[in-house]
Amino acid sequence: MIKLHNLHKSYPIGKDSLHVLKGLDLHIREGEFVSIMGSSGSGKSTLLNIVGLLDTHDSGDYFLNGQRIENLNEKKAAILRNKFLGFVFQSFNLINYKNALENVALPLYYKGIGRKERQVTALQYLEKVGLKERAYHLPSELSGGEKQRVAIARALVTNPKVVLADEPTGALDSTTSHSVMELLKEINREGMTVFVITHEEDIAEETDRIVRLRDGVIISDKRVIKKAIV
Amino acid sequence: MKFLFDIDTWQEIYSSIRKNKIRTAITIIGVMWGIFLLVVLLGAAKGVENNFNKLFGSFATNSVFIWAQSTSKPFKGFQEGRKLTLKMSDLKSIRSEIKGLDFVVPRHQTQAVATNNFKSGTFGIYGDYPELNVVQKKDLVYGRFINENDILENKKVCVIEEEIYKQLFDKDEYPIGQYIKINNINYKLVGMYKEGSLRTGGPQGSIHIPFTTFQQVYNRGNTIGWLMITGKPEFDISQIEADVKLLLKNLHKVNPEDNRAFGSFNLGERIAQVTGFLTGMQFLTWFVGIATLIAGVFAIGNILLITVKERTKEIGIRRALGAKPWEIKRQIILESVFLTSVAGALGIIGGGLVLMLIDATMGKGHDASLTNPTVDIPVILIAFATLVFLGTLIGLIPAQRAVSIKPIEALREE
Numbered sequence A: 001m002i003k004l005h006n007l008h009k010s011y012p013i014g015k016d017s018l019h020v021l022k023g024l025d026l027h028i029r030e031g032e033f034v035s036i037m038g039s040s041g042s043g044k045s046t047l048l049n050i051v052g053l054l055d056t057h058d059s060g061d062y063f064l065n066g067q068r069i070e071n072l073n074e075k076k077a078a079i080l081r082n083k084f085l086g087f088v089f090q091s092f093n094l095i096n097y098k099n100a101l102e103n104v105a106l107p108l109y110y111k112g113i114g115r116k117e118r119q120v121t122a123l124q125y126l127e128k129v130g131l132k133e134r135a136y137h138l139p140s141e142l143s144g145g146e147k148q149r150v151a152i153a154r155a156l157v158t159n160p161k162v163v164l165a166d167e168p169t170g171a172l173d174s175t176t177s178h179s180v181m182e183l184l185k186e187i188n189r190e191g192m193t194v195f196v197i198t199h200e201e202d203i204a205e206e207t208d209r210i211v212r213l214r215d216g217v218i219i220s221d222k223r224v225i226k227k228a229i230v
Numbered sequence B: 001m002k003f004l005f006d007i008d009t010w011q012e013i014y015s016s017i018r019k020n021k022i023r024t025a026i027t028i029i030g031v032m033w034g035i036f037l038l039v040v041l042l043g044a045a046k047g048v049e050n051n052f053n054k055l056f057g058s059f060a061t062n063s064v065f066i067w068a069q070s071t072s073k074p075f076k077g078f079q080e081g082r083k084l085t086l087k088m089s090d091l092k093s094i095r096s097e098i099k100g101l102d103f104v105v106p107r108h109q110t111q112a113v114a115t116n117n118f119k120s121g122t123f124g125i126y127g128d129y130p131e132l133n134v135v136q137k138k139d140l141v142y143g144r145f146i147n148e149n150d151i152l153e154n155k156k157v158c159v160i161e162e163e164i165y166k167q168l169f170d171k172d173e174y175p176i177g178q179y180i181k182i183n184n185i186n187y188k189l190v191g192m193y194k195e196g197s198l199r200t201g202g203p204q205g206s207i208h209i210p211f212t213t214f215q216q217v218y219n220r221g222n223t224i225g226w227l228m229i230t231g232k233p234e235f236d237i238s239q240i241e242a243d244v245k246l247l248l249k250n251l252h253k254v255n256p257e258d259n260r261a262f263g264s265f266n267l268g269e270r271i272a273q274v275t276g277f278l279t280g281m282q283f284l285t286w287f288v289g290i291a292t293l294i295a296g297v298f299a300i301g302n303i304l305l306i307t308v309k310e311r312t313k314e315i316g317i318r319r320a321l322g323a324k325p326w327e328i329k330r331q332i333i334l335e336s337v338f339l340t341s342v343a344g345a346l347g348i349i350g351g352g353l354v355l356m357l358i359d360a361t362m363g364k365g366h367d368a369s370l371t372n373p374t375v376d377i378p379v380i381l382i383a384f385a386t387l388v389f390l391g392t393l394i395g396l397i398p399a400q401r402a403v404s405i406k407p408i409e410a411l412r413e414e
Helices: A042-049 A072-083 A100-111 A116-128 A144-156 A174-190 A201-205 B007-021 B021-056 B087-095 B148-152 B162-168 B211-217 B237-251 B267-310 B312-320 B325-362 B378-405 B407-412
Strands: A002-012 A014-026 A033-036 A059-064 A085-088 A162-167 A193-198 A211-215 A217-223 B063-068 B101-116 B120-127 B138-145 B157-161 B181-182 B185-194 B206-210 B226-231 B262-265
Touching: A002 A042, A002 B138, A014 A042, A014 A217, A033 A042, A033 A174, A042 A059, A042 A162, A042 A193, A072 A085, A072 A100, A072 B087, A072 B325, A085 A144, A100 A144, A100 A174, A100 A201, A100 B138, A116 A144, A116 A217, A144 A162, A144 A174, A174 A193, A174 B120, A174 B211, A193 A201, A193 B007, A193 B148, A201 B267, A211 B087, B007 B021, B007 B325, B021 B325, B063 B237, B087 B101, B087 B226, B087 B237, B101 B162, B101 B211, B120 B162, B120 B211, B157 B162, B157 B181, B162 B185, B181 B206, B206 B325, B226 B237, B237 B262, B237 B267, B262 B267, B267 B312, B267 B325, B267 B378, B312 B378, B325 B378
Parallel strands: A033 A193, A033 A211, A085 A162, A162 A193, B120 B206, B157 B185
Antiparallel strands: A002 A014, A002 A059, A211 A217, B063 B226, B063 B262, B101 B120, B101 B181, B101 B226, B138 B185, B157 B206, B181 B185
């Protein structure tokens, strides 16, 4: 699904440049639940931005769903984001004057789907995250956990290939964090590829595969041995 | 075009406006003021123009008055200072030799006391042909103007101005068929007219009698007091004036260089001056109106720039969710067009109301200073279209700014 080979990225800082990603090789298959672990400055956000087509890489190869990503203009990137990717952000990034349903329906709007169909689909996904009753509430009337569930519903609504979650629990308390992770796990069980970025060990533990990043290189990549369900 | 009818599009515009109520309102007032000024000024200019047209309406505007004076240069054995008089024979020559003439109307003029029973007054007495009623249309209240028969038979009939009726007759008295005495000669009253706003009879009012009667009664032989000449619309009245004068100088053996021999008053030229002034006023109106409009439109561009700046993060979110740059742009352009349109519509309505008010207060009655202050619908449509066009153009600036920030940077914005 996502295939990176010898990926490099650096940012210019004044006259110098900061080499953030130093030749990453990563292959995420369809249906995987992967977390990228790393402290701040390790390059994990940069990686997510590149994978999420919000940023471009300098050299190396990036294949998304078998398609080589290069020379994307903003329009093409927007179409690919809409089609293949769902984003979940740390700060939820819901649009504050739109209610939950409208927020969830927004990607469908940009996909060019009719209003009625948008409403129906968006409501289905809200139901899936257990917020059907809160559909007409504004983000300001929702709790943090509820906001993140709305954001997850929004990420899923276009039926993307990959869900990219950037510190999805970063702004939540541990109980809510856990339930959000449970939701992501459930989505993954239904076959969705989920890609989580976190710096919290226990959150990473809940995924199937942990990729550790330090100073722009992968230092470890291993499967999580699941504790036996008693 | 589908997006125009999508409720989300308008919801966004609404929410963006709602967030900045006061700022939006002030900006709208800016544009509104521009188009309001344009409408009111154009309407007022039109009212003034209508008023002038009403004043000159009874006149053939392409006309010139010519009369004889004294020579100021010796010529062909004649000394200077010779008194000249126009003759009926001149009339024939003018008619046959000058091109582009519509009417040549000879007139005589004097002053006399007119009486009716015990009422009397001093009035202007004019000897006229029926054509006068064509070149200087009389608004007849009763009866008729002088006709061909009156001329042929030197009838003692007269047509009076309403002002004279007021002085010589009792209120509600029917004047037609009555006799009034001028210089001890009885004239049968055949018509009465209402003088237009531009009075020509002098302050004392005018009485018209047949030209031939005038010649006979006042012993004028074959002479003409003065000529009123109107040109066909496609001919230049100033040229006709010069041609006629030159012809007259030739007929009366006057030095062609003698500019004092014949006097003239070119009404066409005077009216052209007034019309030129009106054109200038309209140009000024357009200039002021459009300049104000442009200033207002810039204000809208400005507020949108601020709005875009404030919504950077939201725009970033939208782009992460798959909004194409064009979709972001058109939204902002539409917002600009919407604001300018609303402002424009309000301005036009406001301007219309003020024009109605002006019409109601200053545009009524005989001596109205403005007549029908209106603006043509096509003018309004052009102004409105210009406004929407400018709105689109100015919207491009914030729209470009909205997509110039990379989505990743926009998302980082707090």
